[in-house]
Amino acid sequence: MADLSQIKEHAEVIGADGVHVGTVDHVDGDRIKLTKKDSGEGSHKGHHHYIPGGLVAGVEGDKVRLSANADVAVTFEEEA
Known part of the structure; x- marks a missing residue:
């Protein structure tokens, strides 16, 4: 796993294929919370x-x- 402390708010999250997955709201423990606009x-x-x-x-x-393509990564998303 990469160093999550390097992740900045409002950074773009992209899949291994370069496709937009979301925008970082903030890091919450060992998860990345995405902004609501990408919900x-x-x-x-x-x-x-x-x-x-x-x-x-x-x-x-x-x-x-x-590490996963965008279409696969979204299947791992958890909802709040």
């Missing part, structure tokens, strides 16, 4: 989602790169 559609809209820190492959400035 999806339907019943997923309007609340925070979390990405497990174990999916973080690296932090590159204002980008958090995941």
